[in-house]
Amino acid sequence: MTSDQPDAVLPWVTALIAPRTDEAELIAETLLSLAAQTCDAFDVMIVVPEASAEALVPFRDLIAAFDVGFSERVRLTALPATRPESPLLLCARMSEARYISVVRPLDIVFGHWAETIATNGARADDRVLTFLTATQVVECEHRRGDPVVTTVGPPRSSEPTVSFDLLEFLDSPPGPALGCALPRHAVARALPPGLPAGTEEWAAQLIAFLANGSHDTGEVTYLRRVKEDTATSPHERAWERDRTEVLALLDHGTLTLGSGMLTALQSSHRRAAGERDDWCELEHQLAAAREACATHAAAEQTVRRQMEELRQSASWRLSAPLRALGGAARRLRRMP
């Protein structure tokens, strides 16, 4: 960690995982990636919707297998079907961290995920933190009863965000609530009552962005893994449905945005577009400079090789005594 990072014991971010009851094995690698973080400023909340105490056993075993330093920072909770609360809102109520970041089962975070959130969170004034996600196609199979995940394609990073564009993000997010860390207080206090659970989460995300603004970390810290045979997981399908619903709520005026939010949104969109144009121009200049460097390096190597060939040649060796004689004559002439 660098010196401007905050005290490592503060839980800057809670990683929220909300698996289905049959997804314990899917979060094994998710947990491994969290346990391996380079900074301890985070905790983990696993909220399993509609789970009985018995259904939590495989999750509990999984957590207990890790070293105590990590397993003690993981909280496992069931969300009974009768409780009309989303995992995100439950997490906002129970967590003590400044931020909440959703981590989907099967997905993994890079080693500096928590460090990036802690470092940027310290200077973000409760703005929503955004980071880049890479998407990778995987295949899942069982071997001797053990789940095996194998990657079948390279990770594809979302477009480098020169400047984060909220409109674009909301239009095509890398996944439901993925690629961002939401300020916990904004999530907890901003929601109108009575929204359905899934819709609540989209609305919380939208309102947190609009009310607090965003801060782009510019780091790839999240690896979204997609099964080869399914473009979207059940989680994603549910979230997409909920996202459409929340947009309908906005259209019908059921969900109202605060004054100035829309103007702020439009102005940030214009700024982001301008910065992206500048970035493209600089990228062209960089490519041209690299090409020129490569040409010069190749020319230098050719000249060096020719000099070496000359040095190795018979005529060069035969004329060596003459050159030595010439050098001696020059030295003699310089003598007083």
Added chain:
Amino acid sequence: MDQNGAIPSLAVQVVLFEHQLRSIEKLAASLGPAIARVRHDALIGEVSVLMGDSSPEPALTDGEVESLRTSLVAAGVHRFDYFFFARNRGSAGGNNDLFAEAESDLVAIINPDCYADPRLLAELCRGMDDAVIGIVEGRQLPLEHPKEFDRQTGDTSWASGACMLVRREVIMCTGGFDEANFFMYCDDVDFSWRTRLAGYRVVYQPTARVFHDKRLDPQGQVEAGEAEVYFSAEAALMMAWKYARPDLVEKWSAGLVASGLPAHAKAVEAFEERRARGDLPQPLDPEGHVAQFVGYNYAAHRFLYDE
């Protein structure tokens, strides 16, 4: 158990180079549950952990060594030793020095920037289920190595030194890593190929998970430091030479020079100096029984990270 029914012993070895105490402690903490698990499953008897330090100054104080020893012993480790090499031995030389200290039947090599899954060691040992398997490789996260492997048998061209389990007989018959020719890249490819030339199999065990702290830049490319650029270029030329592909030496040299990167030009220069001195190894495997050059890789890949 080995073929005689005896429970084998295991040494876990780690070569350090200017690593922070935190990352060393983190790795040690992750090894605790992994060791407890492999012993609980009766796959391994005695376990030792050996750390060798190539840093200019010791990465650990006496007190820190003692603290690590205490926590590892509590996790079931029988022996913990820390060796300060007082010079940079590279990964090849460092691992060879630790091989000499290990007295176990099996040796697990793990990079210091790794974090072991609780089942890592047990799964690596389960992969060593045939006397002709010489090396078992773990699966790295978040960026899994894309080289191809046989989905049924796990057989693969080579095993990454970031996380591998090696049979002692393999170390004895190959002489370990070729530290004279590989400092820190491709030492594992060369070791794997010589292991296969000696008649052993190299297999990939996808259930043996290890988190290896690799990152992507904003364009989605794997981040590589200056040392990696230099040493991997130098090692590539050596691999092509050592495995009887002079055509690739010439082709890659030209490509490296044309890249315009100073580190690449320096690597070509260093290789040519060795060639001029007659200081290159005798080529192996001229008929290409194990050596596999596919593009710039040493195996067929399922995909390329820099596509």
